[in-house]
Amino acid sequence: xxxxxxxxxxCKSNNRLSQKALYLQLLPYLRAVCxxxxxxxNLVKDVLQEAFILIFKNLNKYDSNKGAFHKWAVTITINAxxxxxxxxxxxxxxxxxxxLHDIPQIPVVLQNLSIEASLHLLKKMPxxxxxxxxxxxxxxYDHKEISEMLDINVELSRKRxxxxxxxxxxxxxxxxxxxxxxxxxx
Amino acid sequence: MKHLEDEYNKxxxxxxxxxxxxxxxxxxxxxxxxxxxxxxxxxxxxxxxKMFLSGLLFFFIFGGxxxxxxKYSENSSKTVAINTQNKTENTSIKTSINQEExxxxxxxxxxxxxxxxxxxxxxxxxxxxxxxxxEIKTTKIKTAETTTKEAELQITEAxxxAExxxxxxxxxxExxxxxxxxxxExxxxxxxxxAExxTAETTTKEAExxTAETTTKExxxxxxxxxxxxxxTIAKTKTPKQKKELANKAANALKNIQLPQKNIxxxxxxxxxxxxxxxxxxxxxxxxxALLKEDTEKEYxxxxxxxxxxxxxxxxxxxxxxxxxxxxxxxxxxxxxxxxPKLKENALLKVWVDETSQDTLKxxxxxxxxxxxxxxxxxxxxxxxxxxxxxxxxVHKDFGKFNSGIxxxxxxxxxxxxxGKSLDGQAEIALFDESNTAAPLKSFNIALRVAPFVGYNxxxxxxxxxxxxxxxxxxxxxxxTTIKTSLHQLNLNVGVxxxx
Numbered sequence: 001x002x003x004x005x006x007x008x009x010x011c012k013s014n015n016r017l018s019q020k021a022l023y024l025q026l027l028p029y030l031r032a033v034c035x036x037x038x039x040x041x042n043l044v045k046d047v048l049q050e051a052f053i054l055i056f057k058n059l060n061k062y063d064s065n066k067g068a069f070h071k072w073a074v075t076i077t078i079n080a081x082x083x084x085x086x087x088x089x090x091x092x093x094x095x096x097x098x099x100l101h102d103i104p105q106i107p108v109v110l111q112n113l114s115i116e117a118s119l120h121l122l123k124k125m126p127x128x129x130x131x132x133x134x135x136x137x138x139x140x141y142d143h144k145e146i147s148e149m150l151d152i153n154v155e156l157s158r159k160r161x162x163x164x165x166x167x168x169x170x171x172x173x174x175x176x177x178x179x180x181x182x183x184x185x186x
Numbered sequence: 187m188k189h190l191e192d193e194y195n196k197x198x199x200x201x202x203x204x205x206x207x208x209x210x211x212x213x214x215x216x217x218x219x220x221x222x223x224x225x226x227x228x229x230x231x232x233x234x235x236k237m238f239l240s241g242l243l244f245f246f247i248f249g250g251x252x253x254x255x256x257k258y259s260e261n262s263s264k265t266v267a268i269n270t271q272n273k274t275e276n277t278s279i280k281t282s283i284n285q286e287e288x289x290x291x292x293x294x295x296x297x298x299x300x301x302x303x304x305x306x307x308x309x310x311x312x313x314x315x316x317x318x319x320x321e322i323k324t325t326k327i328k329t330a331e332t333t334t335k336e337a338e339l340q341i342t343e344a345x346x347x348a349e350x351x352x353x354x355x356x357x358x359x360e361x362x363x364x365x366x367x368x369x370x371e372x373x374x375x376x377x378x379x380x381a382e383x384x385t386a387e388t389t390t391k392e393a394e395x396x397t398a399e400t401t402t403k404e405x406x407x408x409x410x411x412x413x414x415x416x417x418x419t420i421a422k423t424k425t426p427k428q429k430k431e432l433a434n435k436a437a438n439a440l441k442n443i444q445l446p447q448k449n450i451x452x453x454x455x456x457x458x459x460x461x462x463x464x465x466x467x468x469x470x471x472x473x474x475x476a477l478l479k480e481d482t483e484k485e486y487x488x489x490x491x492x493x494x495x496x497x498x499x500x501x502x503x504x505x506x507x508x509x510x511x512x513x514x515x516x517x518x519x520x521x522x523x524x525x526x527p528k529l530k531e532n533a534l535l536k537v538w539v540d541e542t543s544q545d546t547l548k549x550x551x552x553x554x555x556x557x558x559x560x561x562x563x564x565x566x567x568x569x570x571x572x573x574x575x576x577x578x579x580x581v582h583k584d585f586g587k588f589n590s591g592i593x594x595x596x597x598x599x600x601x602x603x604x605x606g607k608s609l610d611g612q613a614e615i616a617l618f619d620e621s622n623t624a625a626p627l628k629s630f631n632i633a634l635r636v637a638p639f640v641g642y643n644x645x646x647x648x649x650x651x652x653x654x655x656x657x658x659x660x661x662x663x664x665x666x667t668t669i670k671t672s673l674h675q676l677n678l679n680v681g682v683x684x685x686x
Binding site for chain 2: 016019020023024027028029031032035036045048049052053056057086087115118119122134137138139140165168
């Protein structure tokens, strides 16, 4: 995604047309980020609204030497999404955590899953692991950055990633065992 | 595993979602609307109110202390200043005596400010000033004898070179009336003497044309009214030895003057310590939920630190205020048991087994409703950050090196952070923060505090204090229920105080 410096400068000077152009360019990516991180996808619009306002109001703080603009915008959106997740009532999370103890009903091969299904599977992971897995594996943040974003220490970030991997691995393995048991019940 | 991660990365990194099924313009309108709104200035009304209240409190404490100080000083003392400057000897002496009026106080509290306590020189100067009458500038004498009725004896002014006057003598001598008014202020007492007829007569008689001698005698007589012995001595003193004796005497007199004591002392104290916070949930009606809340919210340790500024008055009263930061913690401890039916998809329903060989002949799968019992134990430490401005009044007593006392009063609390888990109004586990209705505390409240203290004074200026304190805060009904929330905070603080 290429966003010109000129467009950014025009947005800084509060040019509404430029701001809308930037909004239209960013929206498909940021929406995908929100959908991926949010447990409650009904909140996508709210989170996006908050994220865009933060982006436009903090444009002057953006330093092009520190990285690409879209990465900066994605980081703001992820932070807004994580905050929403934290504020969310645990009522939904209860159900989610109960589900964690069940054997995931998933096929062995990921390639056979649709994007929505693979994301749904990922969201069955405990939220702490899910966040770190997303940030590290998909969005490419390092542990130091993750620790700052989640307000945890680097060691804990590593630990959570390791557990996320184990969880995912076990989820697939258990599914395979189940298939075997079905064939040979005791 | 690596393959799995790569696959996820490939699918979701820089993923784009089509805007076809999304209200793009609706979102933009909402964003634009917020961008058009002017940014709030400063921290908004709430913060300005906090600042205003804090400022008001500090003004009250400091202003009160200063006012009391000034008032006390005005009532209890009177200042008499004597400045003597001997031009001849080029010696400058300034003495100020702060003297308590006899009528006002039994125990004299005197404030003496000696800018230059060259007592010896001063005494010598006095003696010389009194004795060397030839230095009197103006002496006008008209005797009664020479001018009969119209004759007036006027020693209008006796002004020595050493100004301002230690003794100011005004003598008006009419044929029958001579009035001598003497103001003498160097020796603490203030005396106004009206000359008796006898004195007047004597003065008149002695007011012979021998100006210098007469005046000396007159002066000596006048002084004698005030300090009979000393005045005579001063008048007659001529030898250096006597002068020196006088000087010593004056020096001793100055030494004997009791140095003043401060009426009010200020104390600044830096302190830190730990606190233990407990949340109470009470209901006027029998309420199981109140009991459940009470059982699940448990007290826990936190930390406190801050600065106190206090005034300690003479009658042991004290006023304290300051600024405190409290990190309060409570423990949410709840075991949730959920019993719920659940649909299990593709569950093994039936198995047909061969009786002889025990081989599985057939299996049947299908959806099945099963009962699930989930036990979930949640232990969470809830955090509250609180800034406090206390306004405490009480008593403070010194016992040698030790001091102790007790203070009590309101505390203005600003709770800026609340984060944790709790049972919300529907008895469900909920995450809360300060913006959530499940947050138990009000962002601003006025609490009551009782704080005894004991201290040890290492020096006149440095003390170490130990002060436990108990604070009680009342809060609103919890999350739209009938349950009243209150907070008890017990502190044990250790502080270092600087007295000035």
